[in-house]
Amino acid sequence: MSALMIRDLHKRFGSVDVLKGVNLDIESGEFIVLVGPSGCGKSTLLNIVAGLEKPSGGTIEIGGRMVNDVAPSDRDIAMVFQSYALYPSMTVRQNITFGMECRNVPRAARDKAVEHVSKLLQIEPLLNRKPSQLSGGQRQRVAMGRALVRDPLLFLFDEPLSNLDAKLRVEMRAEIKQLHARIGTTIVYVTHDQVEAMTMATRIAVMHHGEVQQFADPETIYNRPANLFVARFMGAPPMNTLPARVDGGRVMLGDGSVALPIDAVGLGARDVVLGIRPECIAEPGRRFGDAAPLIIKARVEMIEPTGAETIVTLRLAGEKMIGRVAPDVRLAVGAEAEFAIDVRKLCLFDPKTERLI
Amino acid sequence: MASGNMSNAGVPPMRDRSWGRVAVYVVVWALAVGYLVPFGVVLLNSFRTAEEIAQTSMIGWPTNWVFGNYTAAWATYCIAQTCSGIQPYMWNSALVTVPATILSTLLGAVAGYSISLWRFRGDAWIFGLVTMGVFLPEQMRLIPWTIVLRDLGMTNTIAGLVMIHTIQGLSFTTLFCRNYYVAIPVDLMKAARIDGAGFFRIFWRIVLPLSPPILIVTVIWQFTHIWNEFLYGVTFTTGQQQPVTAALIALSASVADVPQHGIQSAAVVVAALPTLLVYLFGGRYFVRGLTAGAVK
Structure with missing residues (x-):
């Protein structure tokens, strides 16, 4: 009823x-x-x-x-x-x-x-x-x-x-x-x-x-x-959203210096907004499912330890992003560090309509 | 109302003896004393004989305390050829003041409640019109009221004065109550409506129990205001129907061999007694109520 x-x-x-x-x-x-x-x-x-x-x-x-x-x-x-x-x-x-x-x-x-x-x-x-x-x-x-x-x-x-x-x-x-x-x-x-x-x-x-x-x-x-x-x-900290471009099976982030594999073959080549949850950016030892993790390098800009985890602000492909790493990971502010990316939960949005693709 | 009493409550010990502070207290005391001198003179004269006042001065300490002025003023002194003292006029004043105070307060509470908590089309206009009465001079309303009283056949009646004071009082009581009730959270009204309570049930069960502070304010205000009111009393009533404020004038105008200042003073003191008592016993609630919020 x-x-x-x-x-x-x-x-x-x-x-x-x-x-x-x-x-x-x-x-x-x-x-x-x-x-x-x-x-x-x-x-x-x-x-x-x-x-x-x-x-x-x-x-x-x-x-x-x-x-x-x-x-x-x-x-x-x-x-x-x-x-x-x-x-x-x-x-x-x-x-x-x-x-x-x-x-x-x-x-x-x-x-x-x-x-x-x-x-x-x-x-x-x-x-x-x-x-x-x-x-x-x-x-x-x-x-x-x-x-x-x-x-x-x-x-x-x-x-x-x-x-x-x-x-x-x-x-x-x-x-x-x-x-x-x-x-x-x-x-x-x-x-x-x-x-x-x-x-x-x-x-x-x-x-x-x-x-x-x-x-x-x-x-x-x-x-x-x-x-x-x-x-x-929704989500705290919120989902990272940054300009990107899909082309074939890849999505190029920000200035194009970083590319992530993505299942978006039908899209052709176009501009998108990429959405990635902070928990999908973690310390390099993290495993997401069975697949081998994708490791990228980014500059650490700020760290906020909460006790249970550490919220880290990093710069990737010229864009500011937020990740969540285990609390025992030592990160030096201003230095480059490696992070594991979970590419299974990436979201793509149309930059004009702002709708999910 | 005398203002002297109010300063007692908040006076801190004078430890801080800066000159500015001293100056403030000198001024305040001077004003308080100046304000109280006329009342003091009247009070003292009410215990002096007419002969003593006539032979010495209007201002003076009683050489011989007499209380006969009060019995005479109350029951036997002649006012406008009627030798019954001010007693019947005091009774008139009570018959005007008590019903008009109760009616104007209750109606003002309902009006303030509906204007503040039941928003309706034009409510701001109605509130504006009602409170305009606060600012209209009394004299302006004399002729309209004369016509109304004549058409209703209420000229020279106590009921007529009750009606006038009730309606005129609504301006103040509505203003007071409305300003108090706007502090009641809207959610309370919403909850009550969902519970199924209507206009009067919400007023009776929820709003009125929150109202004692403001009702005390309006009752004190209305009581002193109506009791002390003179213009309508002297304009719309004559002879045996007059309230005491109006009758006092007749008393002072009555021709006697010797001016009866002692008796007249006693009559003034008695006439002022109800409002004085209200002030002495209710003054603190008045101040407290004016600054109180509806919901803690």
């Missing part, structure tokens, strides 16, 4: 086109992450799905029902906000039951639902506290509890982890993922953090300038980015 279907959705604020014809088909049980830089329209899209804003054009169906003219409370959705949006004057329990109170759910059923959800999220000891007496992580849990108690067709998360510190964010990320695995309800999750997108999503919609750039599973998004924007946005 389709949980959410968005057709040709437009949104204009005055003369600004915030959404320019968004189409998404989301199956029941999916964990969809909408990711993109700020201002890309992802939060607006979520607000329109929630019914908090009206679209300028297009349709929204939730669970097969057209909801364009349905009030937010009648769309069978629940939402978790970045600010948590807990009602300050109510206790945790009242926060969780407020929606049921509005829908006139009998008290016994409310109590039962609170019990179930607070057990699920382990917030039972907090039920009689006010939001101001909770830590950030606890508020986050309560906000999720308020959404979970509804048992909706669709969960909407609007950057729910952005206000947490780094450690807690990683913990909650795992927890939300497990929660989804357990309850199986469809989730649409907005974030600007591509790590959250990669780690949690069953499918990712990368947005930019009010358009969906690519809608695919994380692996495809990462390895076969549909265009240069997706290639550069």
Whole structure:
């Protein structure tokens, strides 16, 4: 069953086109992450799905029902906000039951639902506290509890982890993922953090300038980015992209001093943009699959040890690139060094359309 | 409202005795004393007999403390041929001030809430029009109100004054509440809408519980303002319907053998007492509320 279907959705604020014809088909049980830089329209899209804003054009169906003219409370959705949006004057329990109170759910059923959800999220000891007496992580849990108690067709998360510190964010990320695995309800999750997108999503919609750039599973998004924007946005550090020229079975990088073998016979001779992930540039001892590694020489410009690995900025064929080498590799800044290149995952883009070839 | 009391809170110990600082305190104290002198004179005179004031000076320490001025001013002194003291007029003032304060505060809260948190077409215009009332001089509104009161048959009634003060007060109360409510995060409203709460349920359950600081401010503001108001009282009511501020004038104008300065002073002190008490007990909440945010 389709949980959410968005057709040709437009949104204009005055003369600004915030959404320019968004189409998404989301199956029941999916964990969809909408990711993109700020201002890309992802939060607006979520607000329109929630019914908090009206679209300028297009349709929204939730669970097969057209909801364009349905009030937010009648769309069978629940939402978790970045600010948590807990009602300050109510206790945790009242926060969780407020929606049921509005829908006139009998008290016994409310109590039962609170019990179930607070057990699920382990917030039972907090039920009689006010939001101001909770830590950030606890508020986050309560906000999720308020959404979970509804048992909706669709969960909407609007950057729910952005206000947490780094450690807690990683913990909650795992927890939300497990929660989804357990309850199986469809989730649409907005974030600007591509790590959250990669780690949690069953499918990712990368947005930019009010358009969906690519809608695919994380692996495809990462390895076969549909265009240069997706290639550069996903991954940290991002994919290296540099001007190149294919000719026969080779691709010449930058000034042409370096050539890599590539399976691009059908392309003839033409200019391209080459995309290569930083992890495909490693220390010379690294093995990529069974093939003998391709070794190139490049000048080291900067090294950034992270502990688990060392990020190295190098100059290759006149272009700046980023590689990731093992932490025990000694590199001298300013000197030439050898690197192994994984040529299996090279991406070629059209320099004009910026699309994947 | 006297301003002397407010300086107590934030005075640091005068360790830093630079001349600039000394000069500031001299000026502040001079202003505070100057501001309080008239009140001091009235207060002292309220304990002196008319004869004493007439024989010595308007300004002077009571040689003989008397309290009879207060009983006379409250219950027996004649104002415009009615010898009931200021008691009935105090009651009039309360009947005007209390309902008008409550009504204007509640309506202002709802108006401020809808303007700040329920954006609608033309909301900025409506807000602008409502708050324009803050800047219109009272005198300009006298004739329109006269016509309205006449057409509604409310001339010379307490209900008429309640209506005027409620509507006029809306400018201030809406401004106060709107400025306070804009600090409420929009996400709270979104969450409540998804939870299925409507306009009044959100107001009642979410916004109003956040409002005590600003409601205290508006109540204090409205109460002192309406209680002290004179022009409408003296223009739209006569005789037994007048609020105490208007009646005090009649009291000072009443022809007597000897000017009853002692009784008149006592009447002024009694008339000022409600706002003084509000200030003494509520002043700190007023300052605190004006600077408070809606959500911590």
